[in-house]
Amino acid sequence: MMRSLLVLAAAGFAAAETGIDAWLRYAPVSSPSSSQSLPSSIISLNATANGPVHIAAVELQKGLAGILDHNLSVIYPVSYQPGNTTSSILVGTVAEYANSFGGSPQIPRLVDDGYWLNATGSTVQILGHNERGALYGAFQYLSMLAQGNFSNVAFASNPDAPIRWVNQWDNLDGSIERGYGGPSIFFTNGTVVDDLDRVSAYGRLLASIGINGIIVNNVNANASLLSTENLEGLGRIADAFRPYGVQVGIALNFASPTANLVYGNLSTFDPINPDVITWWTNVTDALYERVPDMAGYLVKANSEGQPGPLTYNRTLAQGANLFANALQPHGGILMFRAFVYDSVNLNESVWKEDRANAAVDFFTGLDGKFAENAVVQIKYGPIDFQVREPASPLFAYLRNTSTAIELEVTQEYLGQQCHLVYLPPLWKTVLDFDMRANHTQSLVRDIVTGKRFNRPLGGAAAVVNVGTNDTWLGSHLSMSNLYGYGRLAWDFSSDPEAILQDWIRLTFGSNPTVVAAITNMSMSSWPAYENYSGNLGIQTLTDILYTHFGPNPQSQDNNPWGQWTRADHKTIGMDRTVSNGTGFSGQYPVEVAAMYENISTTPDDLLLWFHHVNYTQQLHSGETVIQHFYNAHYAGADTAQTFVTQWEGLQGKVDQQRYNETLFRLTYQAGHSIVWRDAITNFYHNLSGIADSQNRVGNHPWRVEAESMTLQGYEPYTVSPFEAASNVTAIVTSANATTGTAMTTLNFPNGTYNLAVNYYDLIGGKSQWTVSLNNHQIGSWVGDLEDRLGHAPSIYLDGHSAARITFHNVTVGKGDVLKIVGVADGIEPAPLDYISVLPAGVVD
Numbered sequence: 019m020m021r022s023l024l025v026l027a028a029a030g031f032a033a034a035e036t037g038i039d040a041w042l043r044y045a046p047v048s049s050p051s052s053s054q055s056l057p058s059s060i061i062s063l064n065a066t067a068n069g070p071v072h073i074a075a076v077e078l079q080k081g082l083a084g085i086l087d088h089n090l091s092v093i094y095p096v097s098y099q100p101g102n103t104t105s106s107i108l109v110g111t112v113a114e115y116a117n118s119f120g121g122s123p124q125i126p127r128l129v130d131d132g133y134w135l136n137a138t139g140s141t142v143q144i145l146g147h148n149e150r151g152a153l154y155g156a157f158q159y160l161s162m163l164a165q166g167n168f169s170n171v172a173f174a175s176n177p178d179a180p181i182r183w184v185n186q187w188d189n190l191d192g193s194i195e196r197g198y199g200g201p202s203i204f205f206t207n208g209t210v211v212d213d214l215d216r217v218s219a220y221g222r223l224l225a226s227i228g229i230n231g232i233i234v235n236n237v238n239a240n241a242s243l244l245s246t247e248n249l250e251g252l253g254r255i256a257d258a259f260r261p262y263g264v265q266v267g268i269a270l271n272f273a274s275p276t277a278n279l280v281y282g283n284l285s286t287f288d289p290i291n292p293d294v295i296t297w298w299t300n301v302t303d304a305l306y307e308r309v310p311d312m313a314g315y316l317v318k319a320n321s322e323g324q325p326g327p328l329t330y331n332r333t334l335a336q337g338a339n340l341f342a343n344a345l346q347p348h349g350g351i352l353m354f355r356a357f358v359y360d361s362v363n364l365n366e367s368v369w370k371e372d373r374a375n376a377a378v379d380f381f382t383g384l385d386g387k388f389a390e391n392a393v394v395q396i397k398y399g400p401i402d403f404q405v406r407e408p409a410s411p412l413f414a415y416l417r418n419t420s421t422a423i424e425l426e427v428t429q430e431y432l433g434q435q436c437h438l439v440y441l442p443p444l445w446k447t448v449l450d451f452d453m454r455a456n457h458t459q460s461l462v463r464d465i466v467t468g469k470r471f472n473r474p475l476g477g478a479a480a481v482v483n484v485g486t487n488d489t490w491l492g493s494h495l496s497m498s499n500l501y502g503y504g505r506l507a508w509d510f511s512s513d514p515e516a517i518l519q520d521w522i523r524l525t526f527g528s529n530p531t532v533v534a535a536i537t538n539m540s541m542s543s544w545p546a547y548e549n550y551s552g553n554l555g556i557q558t559l560t561d562i563l564y565t566h567f568g569p570n571p572q573s574q575d576n577n578p579w580g581q582w583t584r585a586d587h588k589t590i591g592m593d594r595t596v597s598n599g600t601g602f603s604g605q606y607p608v609e610v611a612a613m614y615e616n617i618s619t620t621p622d623d624l625l626l627w628f629h630h631v632n633y634t635q636q637l638h639s640g641e642t643v644i645q646h647f648y649n650a651h652y653a654g655a656d657t658a659q660t661f662v663t664q665w666e667g668l669q670g671k672v673d674q675q676r677y678n679e680t681l682f683r684l685t686y687q688a689g690h691s692i693v694w695r696d697a698i699t700n701f702y703h704n705l706s707g708i709a710d711s712q713n714r715v716g717n718h719p720w721r722v723e724a725e726s727m728t729l730q731g732y733e734p735y736t737v738s739p740f741e742a743a744s745n746v747t748a749i750v751t752s753a754n755a756t757t758g759t760a761m762t763t764l765n766f767p768n769g770t771y772n773l774a775v776n777y778y779d780l781i782g783g784k785s786q787w788t789v790s791l792n793n794h795q796i797g798s799w800v801g802d803l804e805d806r807l808g809h810a811p812s813i814y815l816d817g818h819s820a821a822r823i824t825f826h827n828v829t830v831g832k833g834d835v836l837k838i839v840g841v842a843d844g845i846e847p848a849p850l851d852y853i854s855v856l857p858a859g860v861v862d
């Protein structure tokens with residue numbers, strides 16, 4: 019015992035951290051001056067146990083104990099004298115202040131949830147417009163202290179918009195649609211879990227970034243959420259969130275009245291049918307009886323198989339208003355999703371068909387027809403959370419209807435938390451986009467806050483599929499996206515890099531080396547991911563039919579999902595012009611429409627979104643489309659390699675647990691970025707027949723293909739899609755063998771190399787591989803990534819299961835014999851693609 023303590027102390031590492039406290043760790047920082055200036059007590063203006071003000075006081079207590087090792091007691095106004103010169107921290111609402119001390123404080127105007135923070139006097143004042151605002155102010159103050167910022171500030175902060183929600187896509191059975199951080203913290207086996215500690219902890223995280231509402235279940239909603247038992251469970255969830263000012267709402271299935279439930283089973287769900295209206299009114303009343311402060315509902319209708327009003331030839335507005343009217347007496351809000359499209363009948367052979375047109379098409383004629391408490395929730399782009407999309411034109415179309423922007427913290431199409439992709443810069447491209455409605459500045463962020471078109475409601479919702487994993491999202495670094503979302507939803511004009519750096523200091527400390535490295539990696543991560551996945555506005559090239567994870571460019575075309583690339587031997591891209599294409603560009607206000615209509619004014623990064631061109635089309639950058647594809651993919655994968663080395667520079671500066679877990683993911687990403695790079699460049703090289711001017715594509719001098727080795731118990735296997743294997747072919751253990759051996763004599767100059775092995779890690783088995791050189795073992799590994807990564811797994815050899823492991827600094831002599839022994843397990847036949855013997859600095 020003694021010995022290990024000493025070793026730890028000598029190493030000087032911070033204690034291992036699981037990530038459960040995310041950015042609310044309250045790690046020690048040194049205080050600026052003597053302890054004299056530290057407050058002597060916390061004055062809570064509201065003694066209600068578990069109210070947000072009380073929680074704020076407790077949080078301040080906890081924070082000061084952690085950050086400054088300073089223990090304070092919480093007192094109430096009765097025992098406080100305003101003229102008192104001892105310093106303290108005072109927290110409560112403006113009204114509570116007036117009640118306690120008489121007279122309102124002289125402070126700037128506050129709106130709901132806003133706060134005043136004054137650290138200039140001996141008593142720090144934290145006053146909220148409401149209780150939630152007081153809690154937000156306390157978190158803001160703690161955020162400053164935790165970053166070592168002890169400046170004597172005095173400022174008011176108000177949110178840009180009232181709706182700052184998250185959407186969880188949790189199913190009642192405990193699974194999460196597009197969830198990569200473990201099972202649900204809310205549901206299991208059809209009901210609400212008993213232990214809601216993680217729900218409270220989530221409430222704390224959300225409150226600290228200003229989130230005030232949460233939809234707890236999947237938009238693809240199950241009517242059984244409305245059972246009596248689940249209603250009681252929802253009540254408990256709401257109780258767990260309430261101290262943090264987070265209001266609970268639920269997603270509804272439009273056809274619920276026809277599901278056999280306690281409220282009676284109707285034969286119709288027609289939104290104007292009186293029985294249906296009564297049915298929903300009763301359900302809503304029952305919910306509000308248990309959850310009096312329920313936030314409202316979220317409805318996905320007539321989309322991807324979900325029922326909706328169109329079934330009865332009613333409009334989307336009629337459908338939305340059914341719920342809005344039921345919520346209205348209770349003050350609830352109806353979020354109605356604009357994600358409405360036909361995923362069954364779209365036909366790619368019709369040149370003018372286009373899923374991107376769907377939102378404006380479906381909402382045509384409905385502007386102004388929505389109830390005042392209804393908000394249309396619009397995904398940032400017209401398709402579906404892709405790596406690059408133009409802003410949805412619906413933001414400019416709806417001017418007499420309140421709108422909110424829908425973002426996705428969940429990295430569904432963006433690496434599923436196994437790739438570092440810091441998303442706020444992507445979101446900003448849409449939020450800061452100027453729609454030029456009526457030839458007047460019309461930034462999307464000013465539209466969704468209600469400012470531009472004078473709307474009473476608005477804001478943002480983000481899909482955030484946290485799970486029971488200690489890291490919440492499955493990855494420590496992905497939490498910057500949740501933090502960044504909250505900060506942006508509070509103030510849409512904030513700078514993503516500044517937000518990021520606050521997050522880094524709170525999460526990993528203020529060491530300048532740490533801050534610089536994580537800033538650099540994060541800020542280059544979205545451009546890198548776009549580079550090695552899909553460029554020039556091609557949306558995504560991931561597998562849209564299966565996992566949405568790895569590369570599979572042909573999955574975009576020849577199906578009714580409408581995420582088409584229209585790539586053939588000579589051309590690529592969607593012609594969305596009015597003059598010759600789908601007419602989508604004409605959905606924007608005229609100035610924007612003109613910009614996108616014309617290829618010469620369309621930005622390169624959206625070229626293929628709006629135009630169908632030859633691979634040899636020249637970009638503004640001077641490159642051709644195809645050469646840009648090649649260059650970007652190589653550049654993106656190169657950047658991803660540097661994430662590993664940048665992170666390695668932080669060893670000893672970040673606690674060992676988070677260091678190791680993050681290194682594991684970044685190493686995986688570096689390998690998978692090469693899988694992406696090769697798959698996409700090979701695919702388009704094969705399709706276009708146009709060579710890479712730099713001769714990299716299909717040319718890998720440091721590789722040895724597994725199928726070219728001497729095989730025993732292994733046999734060649736043709737991988738589909740072809741581009742997911744180097745040279746189309748991998749090897750798998752033969753049907754009658756569980757162990758396979760692949761051998762080759764290396765023909766590289768004597769030297770020190772990094773030995774990379776590309777293999778496939780399927781779900782449904784844990785194969786083992788051992789690699790040796792001249793019978794001397796170099797390393798071994800197990801195919802257990804399905805347990806460790808959390809992305810949607812695959813049962814095939816494909817772009818999702820393809821992975822790379824690297825052994826560093828291996829001494830290789832010319833003529834050395836390299837041998838890999840694979841032991842199959844379950845359905846996983848110990849697959850291998852190739853090895854690479856890489857001199858230092860070479861990526862190949």
Ligand code: GCU
Nearest residue numbers: 195196237238318357402430
């Ligand atoms: C995407 C996602 C689905 C989800 C849908 C939605 O298509 O893949 O899982 O249900 O968006 O936002 O409704």
